[in-house]
Amino acid sequence: MHDLILGRSATAIVLSVLSLSLSPSISAAQAQSESYPSTTVKGQVSAVEGEFHIAKDARGEDILKLVDRSYLVTTPAGQEIELKLTRETKVPARANPGDRIEAKISDKGQTLSVVLVK
Structure with missing residues (x-):
C-alpha cells in the first residue's frame, strides 16, 4: 500500500514538473501569435456568397433566413x-453588393470582423 501511495505521489510530482516546464513555451507561443497585428481591408462588396432557407x-x-459565407471585395486599387x-x-450588419466595408484580417488570413462604412 505504501508503494501505491508513493507511486501516485511521484506521478503527481512528475506531472506538475512537466506542466511547469511546458507552460513557458505555451505562453511564448501565445504571445508570439498575439504579437502580429491584424490587417485592415477596405473596399466595395462586389458579390455575396451564401445560402438561405425558410425558418x-x-x-x-x-x-x-440568410447565411453569408463570403464577400468578394474590390479594393480602391482594383484588387479583388x-x-x-x-x-x-x-x-454587425449584413453587407450587400455595392456596400463599402472595412474588414480586419488575422495574420493567418481569417476574417475577424466586417463593418459597413459610409
Missing part, C-alpha cells in the same frame, strides 16, 4: 479579395 420566427411564422466568413467573424 420559423418566435410567432411561428415563416421567415427567410474574397473574405471567408465563419461563426467567429463579427458582422
